[in-house]
Amino acid sequence: MGVYEPLASKYRPSTLDDFVGQKHLIGENGPIRRFLEAKNIPSMIFWGPPGTGKTTLAYIISQNLYYDFYKMQAVVSGKEALRKIVKIAMANQQYNKKTILFLDEIHRWNKAQQDTLLPYVEKGIIILIGATTENPSFTINSALLSRTKVFVFKQQTEEDIRNFISKVSKKEYPDIKIPKSSLEAIGELANGDIRSALNILEMVTTLATANAKEGEKVKITKELLYEVVQKPIYYDKSGEEHFNIISAIHKSMRSSNADAAVYWVGRMLQAGEDPLYVARRLLRFASEDVGNSDPQAVILANSVYESCQKLGMPECEIFLIQLAIYLSKAPKDNSAYVAENMVKEDIERFGNLPVPLNIRNPETKLMKDLGYGKGYEYDHDLESKKSDQQCLPDKLKNRRYLIQK
Numbered sequence: 001m002g003v004y005e006p007l008a009s010k011y012r013p014s015t016l017d018d019f020v021g022q023k024h025l026i027g028e029n030g031p032i033r034r035f036l037e038a039k040n041i042p043s044m045i046f047w048g049p050p051g052t053g054k055t056t057l058a059y060i061i062s063q064n065l066y067y068d069f070y071k072m073q074a075v076v077s078g079k080e081a082l083r084k085i086v087k088i089a090m091a092n093q094q095y096n097k098k099t100i101l102f103l104d105e106i107h108r109w110n111k112a113q114q115d116t117l118l119p120y121v122e123k124g125i126i127i128l129i130g131a132t133t134e135n136p137s138f139t140i141n142s143a144l145l146s147r148t149k150v151f152v153f154k155q156q157t158e159e160d161i162r163n164f165i166s167k168v169s170k171k172e173y174p175d176i177k178i179p180k181s182s183l184e185a186i187g188e189l190a191n192g193d194i195r196s197a198l199n200i201l202e203m204v205t206t207l208a209t210a211n212a213k214e215g216e217k218v219k220i221t222k223e224l225l226y227e228v229v230q231k232p233i234y235y236d237k238s239g240e241e242h243f244n245i246i247s248a249i250h251k252s253m254r255s256s257n258a259d260a261a262v263y264w265v266g267r268m269l270q271a272g273e274d275p276l277y278v279a280r281r282l283l284r285f286a287s288e289d290v291g292n293s294d295p296q297a298v299i300l301a302n303s304v305y306e307s308c309q310k311l312g313m314p315e316c317e318i319f320l321i322q323l324a325i326y327l328s329k330a331p332k333d334n335s336a337y338v339a340e341n342m343v344k345e346d347i348e349r350f351g352n353l354p355v356p357l358n359i360r361n362p363e364t365k366l367m368k369d370l371g372y373g374k375g376y377e378y379d380h381d382l383e384s385k386k387s388d389q390q391c392l393p394d395k396l397k398n399r400r401y402l403i404q405k
Contacts, residue, residue, distance in 0.1 A: 012056055045129075045145070049153070052193070054131040058129045074104060101126045106132050114141045155191070166183055182221060249282075275313050279316075285327055293330065308320065359390075
């Protein structure tokens with residue numbers, strides 16, 4: 001019996017022609033294919049979800065160009081490991097041989113660690129290929145980012161996954177029946193991750209074989225797949241997807257699209273987000289976007305926040321869904337938000353402008369002699385109940401923060 005090798009490892013592509021997906025990068029006119037044809041590649045950052053082929057493509061590049069290839073895991077490797085590779089790379093230069101450093105999860109390295117790479121990348125001693133699932137704009141130093149080209153890896157399409165899994169299953173499991181509907185289910189459950197698809201295939205064939213009666217043909221059913229596999233929800237509470245989804249919630253409610261709003265709220269909660277975080281964001285929205293067009297919105301949002309504190313998940317989910325629907329359908333008024341920003345700008349520009357004398361309280365005789373309160377009109381004593389007296393500093397005398405719509 002040979003050594004066991006997982007399907008994800010066994011079927012890792014070794015050439016561009018075998019590579020699945022990312023046609024925008026390695027297709028006929030793809031930039032990475034053109035770099036390979038020119039026998040010269042730059043330092044690059046591969047950004048995309050798990051299982052989209054970032055590590056595999058880096059390896060294929062090194063094989064096609066016969067470069068010296070080294071792989072480091074950022075989470076467990078540091079400067080010492082880098083120094084050893086740099087030493088080898090500098091020796092390689094004497095023989096006109098180039099060196100690729102593939103740094104997986106490059107976002108795990110801090111600023112000081114990333115800075116260590118700079119001189120070697122800049123001088124071409126090392127060709128860096130960094131892989132990350134996080135937005136490089138937030139996680140890669142700007143100096144290092146300016147010395148690399150960023151390529152975005154997309155999730156594998158369900159069709160690509162189905163076709164690939166179909167080929168693998170015929171080769172690996174010729175005696176097991178996998179209907180088209182089951183292949184479609186695997187493509188759906190893989191969530192754009194071809195490695196996950198292979199793991200699913202391996203798992204369900206093992207279970208189906210174990211459960212099959214003697215003499216019965218093994219069959220992979222859709223029911224079995226949905227029974228044993230739960231579709232993963234990729235989400236990072238401190239990463240880009242967190243901000244993408246909360247932005248989607250806000251913009252959906254602002255567009256009065258209640259269907260989209262409840263979907264994004266549900267997505268965030270099902271991924272394990274703190275319901276109080278969602279409640280706080282909805283409370284903010286109630287003031288910023290609904291405002292005085294419906295003052296009850298803030299009261300309701302605050303009540304929902306308190307309810308979430310008392311109940312927690314999963315009971316409080318319905319409260320947040322209900323609130324998202326209410327806020328989506330409510331009339332919108334952002335005048336307080338606009339005024340807030342205008343006031344901040346004026347404060348920053350003019351600093352501590354003096355309060356007009358007429359609306360200062362003359363607490364002492366000296367203050368009265370200096371003109372405090374002089375000319376003040378008590379609005380309740382006026383027939384109109386509204387004076388036209390100056391209440392803003394002289395430099396902002398006619399300033400209007402509430403824009404008439």
